[in-house]
Structures are given as structure tokens and as C-alpha cells.
Amino acid sequence: MKVHGRCDPRFDRLREVFEQSFEAGEVGASVAVTLDGEAVVELWGGCADPERTRPWQRDTLAYVASTTKGPTAACLHQLSDRGRVDLDAPVARYWPEFAQAGKQDVPVHMLLSHRVGLPAIRRNLPRGADRDWDVMVEALAAEEPWWEPGKQHGYHALTYGFLVGEVVRRVDGRSLGRYWREELAAPLGLDFQIGLDDAELARCAEMIPLPRDADRNPMLKLTKRRDTPVARAFTNPPISAGSINSEATRRAEIPAANGHGTAAAVSRFYGMLARGGELDGVRLLSPEAIERATREQACGPDAVLLGMPTRFGLGFMLTHRLVRFGRGPHNFGHPGMGGSIGFADPDARLGFGYVMNRMQQGFVGDARGFALIRAVYDSLKP
Numbered sequence: 001m002k003v004h005g006r007c008d009p010r011f012d013r014l015r016e017v018f019e020q021s022f023e024a025g026e027v028g029a030s031v032a033v034t035l036d037g038e039a040v041v042e043l044w045g046g047c048a049d050p051e052r053t054r055p056w057q058r059d060t061l062a063y064v065a066s067t068t069k070g071p072t073a074a075c076l077h078q079l080s081d082r083g084r085v086d087l088d089a090p091v092a093r094y095w096p097e098f099a100q101a102g103k104q105d106v107p108v109h110m111l112l113s114h115r116v117g118l119p120a121i122r123r124n125l126p127r128g129a130d131r132d133w134d135v136m137v138e139a140l141a142a143e144e145p146w147w148e149p150g151k152q153h154g155y156h157a158l159t160y161g162f163l164v165g166e167v168v169r170r171v172d173g174r175s176l177g178r179y180w181r182e183e184l185a186a187p188l189g190l191d192f193q194i195g196l197d198d199a200e201l202a203r204c205a206e207m208i209p210l211p212r213d214a215d216r217n218p219m220l221k222l223t224k225r226r227d228t229p230v231a232r233a234f235t236n237p238p239i240s241a242g243s244i245n246s247e248a249t250r251r252a253e254i255p256a257a258n259g260h261g262t263a264a265a266v267s268r269f270y271g272m273l274a275r276g277g278e279l280d281g282v283r284l285l286s287p288e289a290i291e292r293a294t295r296e297q298a299c300g301p302d303a304v305l306l307g308m309p310t311r312f313g314l315g316f317m318l319t320h321r322l323v324r325f326g327r328g329p330h331n332f333g334h335p336g337m338g339g340s341i342g343f344a345d346p347d348a349r350l351g352f353g354y355v356m357n358r359m360q361q362g363f364v365g366d367a368r369g370f371a372l373i374r375a376v377y378d379s380l381k382p
Helices: 009-023 064-082 096-102 133-142 158-170 177-190 198-201 218-223 229-235 241-245 248-251 263-274 287-293 367-380
Strands: 002-007 028-035 036-047 190-192 258-261 298-301 309-311 332-335 341-345 350-356
Touching: 002 009, 009 028, 009 036, 009 367, 028 263, 028 367, 036 263, 064 158, 064 177, 064 190, 064 258, 064 263, 064 287, 064 341, 096 133, 158 177, 158 218, 158 309, 177 263, 190 263, 229 258, 241 248, 258 263, 258 341, 263 341, 263 350, 341 367, 350 367
Parallel strands: none
Antiparallel strands: 002 036, 028 036, 028 350, 190 258, 298 309, 332 341, 341 350
16 A cells, blocks of 8 residues: 655654554554654555545545544633633633532533543433534533542543533634634644534545444443443434444534544644644744643543543643553643544654544554554654
8 A cells, every 4th residue: 555745764664654554454544743843744545435445635634533632622721821711710600501410619620631520411312412512511511410520530522522612612702613723723724623614524534433343342342331421421412333424423513522634733733732832933822821731630540431540631631551642751642532643742842643544442542553653752762
């Protein structure tokens, strides 16, 4: 399978590993690295459809699942940076209806760190509710937390985006997808969107969902007990495996889970964060905002993911033994279910992005992305 693009000779090992991934069954993918603001790697290859009739192009857009959470967090941090949101203030200051069910004192920062206790909604939601903003935020405002906010943490797989996004909307007036597009993506020229326009639909890769085999699909195992937070988090509202390829889902704004972009855009976004919030003379965040965003808030057994260890800052996962974003001790980013991943290494001033269309087992990235990350660091050795 021919790989296209450009690759600094220092990263020949990364190109080699990327090429080998297609020999091992990769269908379509892209990988990119930004080093101290310079795009040093941008490679793509394979096909954008399972029938292998559409070649993957430089501007092919891939669904990145929870890799969307990093850009979503950046929107709220920018508003905080600009003095428009106090992360220590109660959510109800900006979203009064959120005060229901004893949540009147919950601070905004708990929405970002997966500690607020709203990973799921108990009452049954109709199919398609994840594409209806008002339905989701009204349900979350009325929901009683599954645990006392701040006492533990648990992955808010879908609800995270509506919680963060509604604060952005109440403060700014724009939806989170529009805010991201106008205030962060456009200034940096990032080909990454949360909610696609009709003109962008034709560029999307067709995702190949996880198999419906319980031995190879971790979601099926986790959702067997219907009364648990993890089951409700991933099955309420009901979401079919094929819905990720529907135009309705691609057009919707689901800020925890349905960003579409290129690896180059993910890499450039994290490359900006790795440089303290500035790239090409454009400053989007202050170093202080990034330091706060990447300060540990929660670490240990995850109350939603059945005790799997997770580690969070404010909106970003922090590197640890299960999700190791390279070798830097201060690295942070976010993976997406099925394989995509993006991260920043502020010590090396490096941003990394990987997107693909053949989803594999894993809630927090998989072997393909981590092999590419290892190759990046092998290339950086003196």
C-alpha cells in the first residue's frame, strides 16, 4: 500500500511503522507530527471506504470519537482565559437550570474532570436524542448525580460534551461547534470540525465499526448490566454501530464524541498547546490556562469503567501507565474509542495526531497508535 505525504528524514522510523500498519490490515489512516510549530510529518494512505474504492486523500476527514474531547475542553478554557467563565464558580451561575437535584453548588471545573457524577441519564431517552441538544441538556440539568460530586471520578463518555458545551453556549451565545470553528479552528487553519456542513460530508471516511462479537468488542462486555452507569452511559440514548456514518450524526454537534478531522489538524492543535498556547504568531490560550488544564484532578479506579485506572486534568487525559502519551512526564491529550489519538509533549514542544477508519478494540487508543507514538520517540533519540 503506497503511503503519501511528507516526512522529515529524522522520522523515517515512523514512516516505516505506518507503512507496516497497512501490511497488517489497516484500511485507511493518517499520522502527523508538529515539532516546535513546524509540521515535520504528514502521511496518509489506504482507502476511505471498506470496499477500498476511494483512496484516502490529504483532506479526508475521519470521525475521531473521544479525541474530540480535547478541542471541546479548549473552548471552555479560552473563555476562562478571557475572563468570561470562572472555573471555580457554580455551574448554575451560567446555567441556572443545572441547580436541580442538589447540584446548585457544583463548580464548573468538575464538568471537565469527570468528577461531577453525571456520566449517564437514568430515564430512557429516545433513539437520536444524542443529536438533539435541548433534549440532552434538559435531561442533564434534571439528573441527580450518580455519586456525590467531587468524591470520585468516572468517565463521562457522551455527557461530557453537552455539559461543557452548554456552559459555552450560555456564556457566549454560540454553540460549541460554532465557537470551536470560529475561535480556535479558523485562526490556526485546523481542518477539524464538531458538526459538519453539507459541503464537508463528501470528504468523510466511512468508519468500519467495532465487531458485534463480545470477545472483540469491549463495549458489549461493559454494557451487559443495564442498571450500571457504564451501561447507561453507552446505551442511553440507543446508538447503533452504523449511525456514526449517517449524515445526521455528522451534521450534529456531539462535542464528546463526533469531531471529524485530519491527523494534521489534531497534531497542529496539540502542537499549539505544546508551545504554551501559541503557534505561527497566533495565541489562543495562555501558558497559565494550559498549566491549569493539565494539573492532575483525578487519578485511580474509574467509577464508570469498572475500576479501570484513569487520570485526568481539566478536559485532558494525563499520561500514565495505561494510556502513555509517549515518554514525556508532562504529556497530555485524548484518545478516541476505536483507535484515534492526539497528544502534546510540552517538554519536546511536540504535537501528535493519528486518525483512521477501521475501529479496533480499546476505549483508550489501541496498539496501532501507540506503535506510532513509540516510533516518534525512537526518532527523537540523539
